[in-house]
Amino acid sequence: MTEPLTHPDPLTVHVPLDGGRAYDIMIGRGLIDAAGPHMAALGARRAAIVTDENVGALYAGRLQDSLGRSGLNSGIVTVAPGEGSKSYAGYAQVCDGLLALKVERGDLVVALGGGVVGDLAGFAAATLRRGVRFVQVPTSLLAQVDSSVGGKTGINAPLGKNLIGAFHQPRLVLADTAAVDTLSEREMRAGYAEVAKYGLIADPGFFDWCEAHWRGIFSGGPERDAAVAACCRAKAAVVTRDEREDGERALLNLGHTFGHALERLTGYDAARLVHGEGVAIGMALAFRFSARLGLCAGQDAGRVANHLALAGLPTRLQAVPGGCGDADAILDAMAQDKKVRDGALTFILARGIGQSFIAPGVDRAEVAAFLRDELASDRDA
Numbered sequence: 001m002t003e004p005l006t007h008p009d010p011l012t013v014h015v016p017l018d019g020g021r022a023y024d025i026m027i028g029r030g031l032i033d034a035a036g037p038h039m040a041a042l043g044a045r046r047a048a049i050v051t052d053e054n055v056g057a058l059y060a061g062r063l064q065d066s067l068g069r070s071g072l073n074s075g076i077v078t079v080a081p082g083e084g085s086k087s088y089a090g091y092a093q094v095c096d097g098l099l100a101l102k103v104e105r106g107d108l109v110v111a112l113g114g115g116v117v118g119d120l121a122g123f124a125a126a127t128l129r130r131g132v133r134f135v136q137v138p139t140s141l142l143a144q145v146d147s148s149v150g151g152k153t154g155i156n157a158p159l160g161k162n163l164i165g166a167f168h169q170p171r172l173v174l175a176d177t178a179a180v181d182t183l184s185e186r187e188m189r190a191g192y193a194e195v196a197k198y199g200l201i202a203d204p205g206f207f208d209w210c211e212a213h214w215r216g217i218f219s220g221g222p223e224r225d226a227a228v229a230a231c232c233r234a235k236a237a238v239v240t241r242d243e244r245e246d247g248e249r250a251l252l253n254l255g256h257t258f259g260h261a262l263e264r265l266t267g268y269d270a271a272r273l274v275h276g277e278g279v280a281i282g283m284a285l286a287f288r289f290s291a292r293l294g295l296c297a298g299q300d301a302g303r304v305a306n307h308l309a310l311a312g313l314p315t316r317l318q319a320v321p322g323g324c325g326d327a328d329a330i331l332d333a334m335a336q337d338k339k340v341r342d343g344a345l346t347f348i349l350a351r352g353i354g355q356s357f358i359a360p361g362v363d364r365a366e367v368a369a370f371l372r373d374e375l376a377s378d379r380d381a
């Protein structure tokens, strides 16, 4: 990366979508306390904050104070923390809560929290009164580098991850990188998996930089703001070219075909596996599968797994607490992937670090044999 690491003012990444759907992502320390004027500039007079119990206790009062200073009245809907809230029941709770607050079409729904709150509040906003504007105030590393940008909103179904949802772009993203200071070490690591993903997809220089600077991202040095900005720039560029995943946006799914299956097989239970951990295992598998197919060097697959492991992330199926079933169970779960076409799996594979590509029509038998060998080698490891 060539940009300076420190910035006196928030960095802004613009997402230049057509049709009135363009928006800014502002990145910097202290943006929650400074949120009021930015949201007031959207022309709303009232806001409804959706948050979870952990984040709400830490930041909802400060956000409400800031909005109040800019003349915005706000109410709060609070859900339980964790993936379990991204469910039919969680969706009903948020919609009913927003309706109880009498949220109108001219109001703003504000998602204050990690990716769970962002996806859930965004989906509620997409559907409440057939569409209310929403703002993302992401507080986890994962939400700042990935989920708050791009407009994928939704909930999980018992049969699979994010199977119910809508594209609904936020009007503004305010990523207060100081808020990440209170994140647990485990959730920091999980978010870091999505950071590394951007290097692995298409930017080998960024992956080199991550290998050298990942500790600064965790500790809250200037590297954190730089990494959030780099990921948001990369995601914004892809989303601008392919908003609804007709093509290249699928690259952002690197590691997710495996990862989402593991999340389903562990019952969306954060005590066992969180999204970023599933993605880390999935990316390591995608690279090892690519190497097995002769597409990429085994050295690259090793380098990916080593770096993720150094950052404290799992890279093998055996690392899933309580196990994840056999190859057939994993294949069955992957059959619900949204990239499936005519019943055939699509994977994001790699020719090397930063050289990922979309591979449709992957042979089920090849995947099954790979998974069986992975499970067997895990047992020996």
Ligand SMILES: NC(=O)c1ccc[n+]([C@@H]2O[C@H](COP(=O)([O-])OP(=O)(O)OC[C@H]3O[C@@H](n4cnc5c(N)ncnc54)[C@H](O)[C@@H]3O)[C@@H](O)[C@H]2O)c1
Residues within 6 Å of the ligand: 052, 053, 054, 055, 058, 081, 082, 083, 086, 113, 114, 115, 116, 117, 119, 139, 140, 141, 142, 143, 146, 147, 148, 149, 150, 151, 152, 153, 162, 179, 180, 181, 182, 183, 184, 187, 190, 191, 274, 275, 276
């Ligand atoms: N829409 C997208 O494009 C997209 C992209 C990536 C991931 N996702 C989704 O995002 C979700 C994962 O998001 P996540 O990793 O942020 O999980 P999360 O929202 O569950 O947050 C992780 C945990 O950290 C807590 N937390 C969040 N911010 C905190 C802070 N500043 N201080 C202290 N605690 C804090 C939360 O309460 C929660 O317990 C998954 O559902 C995944 O599918 C969506």
Ligand SMILES: O=C(O)C(=O)C[C@@H](O)[C@H](O)[C@H](O)COP(=O)(O)O
Residues within 6 Å of the ligand: 146, 150, 152, 161, 162, 194, 245, 249, 250, 252, 253, 256, 338
């Ligand atoms: O924004 C995207 O596109 C992504 O794929 C980003 C992923 O990190 C994210 O987990 C997303 O929710 C997965 O999308 P899905 O369509 O596979 O549910």
Ligand SMILES: [Zn+2]
Residues within 6 Å of the ligand: 146, 194, 256, 275, 279
């Ligand atoms: Zn993801």
